Amino acid sequence: MRNLIPSWVRVPVVFLIILGAVEFFIDSGSKPAFIEYPAVLLFLLLVLLILIAIEAIIAALENVMLHKLEGEAKARFLAEKENSFQFTWLKKTYNKLLGQKPIEKESEIILDHNYDGIKELDNDLPPWWIYAFYISIIFAAIYLARYHIFDGDNQIDEFEIELAEAKTAVEAYKKTAKNLVDINTVTLLSDASDLSAGKAVFESMCIACHMADGGGGIGPNLTDKHWILGGDIKSVFKTVSEGGRSGKGMIAWKSQLKPIEIAQVSSYVLSLQGTTPANPKAPEGDIWESETTETPTE
Template structure:
């Protein structure tokens, strides 16, 4: 790209240089041998009668199209008034203009019937509304698509009812056999307590569901669920925290404490130090 621009620049420079050189040459030649100021006119001026005689006798298509009268008849067309020596010809209205003019009338009638009487087409307001609906659909599709690019790093905690509802549906159809209808745990661990085998943050849960723990009987859901569904079910699982369902399986794994996203690193470091101190005591 840069090379191309440079090349172009060099070419332009070359062109300018050559032009300037030529200009200087002409100036130099003029200086040595000036061209006479008044040039003799070689060709005589064409007079009107001669020009008229040279005009084609048959009217051209162009002349017909413009509804012009042959040039010889112009004398009859002159309207009997003159302003400051300017005369006017009474030429008929050209065909193209008439076609256009009557065309607009026919169009207007058609338009009236189509939009206002027949109601076949959308008027401005309706068109606007339809476009808005279309945009809404497109927007939803776009959001859907962007939601499908979620991964374990970008997934966010989201407890809006629609998301949780979707998560519940995914959970009921896929997960209850092993985790129980309330997430209390059967073959799989209890998902409602604070103890997690693979971390209890939204990112951890998403990752566990996506890749699974195949050697322990938790399959990878990457192939059967799209990222949006995984995100929804992960959020649904987090919403079960503390629900304490009957027959809950005993806690497995470690207690997971959510680190606040607002905490900066210093705070996190301090917290760890404090916790360490407590454990030492």
Template sequence: MKKYFQSLGYIIFLGVSSYAIITAIKSYEKPFSLYENPLVWIALVAVVLVVLLKEFLNITALQQAEKLRMEKDGITPEEVDIWAGVKKIIKRWTKARALEEESEIILDHNYDGIKELDNSLPPWWLYMFYATIIFGVVYLVRYHVLGADNQATEYNKEMAEARMELQKYQATSPNVFDISTVTQLTDASDLTRGKAVFNLNCAACHAPDGGGGIGPNLTDKHWILGGGFKNAFNTIYNGGRDGKGMVAWSKTLKPNDIQKVASYVLSLQGTTPAKPKDPQGDIWVENTVEEVSSKDSIK
């Protein structure tokens, strides 16, 4: 009776586990993602381990029963070749001949006493060879006759999908900017916020009125790394010249605050600071030089 209860419990466990796993797979968008849904993999591994354990116990019980039967029949278990089944399978898949049987397949000719055996090709190798032929035919028909997408086409499609996903993400994420599309802000509230961030982080080097100090004057038309909004945004975001320019503020400020600071810096153009620093860099004329989108920016 105990055996029947164990079997019933095993069947119930498999049924409930299978139902739970199938439900989870249908519910999740990416059910087999280890990072997003680890519980699915834990459940699968648990079910596999239980099944393997159950089979191991069954095999062990059968072996014990067989051992007792052989002892009852007067057969010593040690005399039985437990690998007989495995050896039979290997022989069937290799068609190997024993050393004493080689005289049956030896060929008549020889080369300086070296004789050749007429061995058959191993079935495992022959079946793999047939499989490659079938694969080659399917591949030829699919990609060269029916015109299915090749690797280059699939790559281009995936890249296009990735760009679309990136655009959707950027459209819904206010703190993500594309330097090629970010624009200068002119709203008073944005400039007020930009001024506040400037006074807190930038005024120590550029002076509160932008006249310059350790850093260059931000009110004149001279720029070290190019003027214009995108250059200003880039320099603040990525930092100035290596070794002697200002740090990259992207590690401290949010991109939307950098956008507001860059907009405020450009609003200082043409103003008269109390103690303006001498001009540095070249005169920037709008639209005469293409604004950059790498680590080349304002001062």
């Protein structure tokens, strides 16, 4: 009896031990296991309810045993229980929040009801329950004012804000991960560094067919407004990546160039629009009028 640990200490201690074991044995990465796996959270809640139920049963049995004891034995039991834990201030705070009468004073609040020897106590609602009830009323009033009177951001508004933030984050990520570009996400590059890199690729891979100034040779003139397979950035990107028309035209460069290099050389090709080559080849294809063919500036 002297080393008896009260239930308000046993329950959290045992629960924390179980929680620590769960976190130790379940690999959940950087997140706690009960957040990463909802089933773990349900398991822990079930364990907590079981621990509370066990403590409630133990407390009920102790109460029944206490009423069976004679005067001296009863006094000794109460004295030993009183001295079983030394943090008296914490125990007093706990009892105050619980709002229960001491066992020896239960005779003051016992009711006349008697069901097969089971008697009923006229305990008030626990203070913690009353405080929680008042807090819920205050919360409801604040919630009503914020969302139904002052038109605060609702779930749809918050979703749209988070979606906009996510799009911004994706765009910022793309700037540092340009090699993820593809036919669906490619945009016209205008940075001097990108155009310079595209020019290097062009001079290495393309001048044999299109000449150094883009005027055309075996391949078509890249400086006029006529295009065989389209003159916007997506069309040029696809042509460089996949090649020209089946059986003839330019080869596919996707196996030799990285996606960012294809985007850079495509942007450089479009930067040649409106320039004057030394020996321009006759126009081929159709005239392409599009805002995406605006010449990027170096």
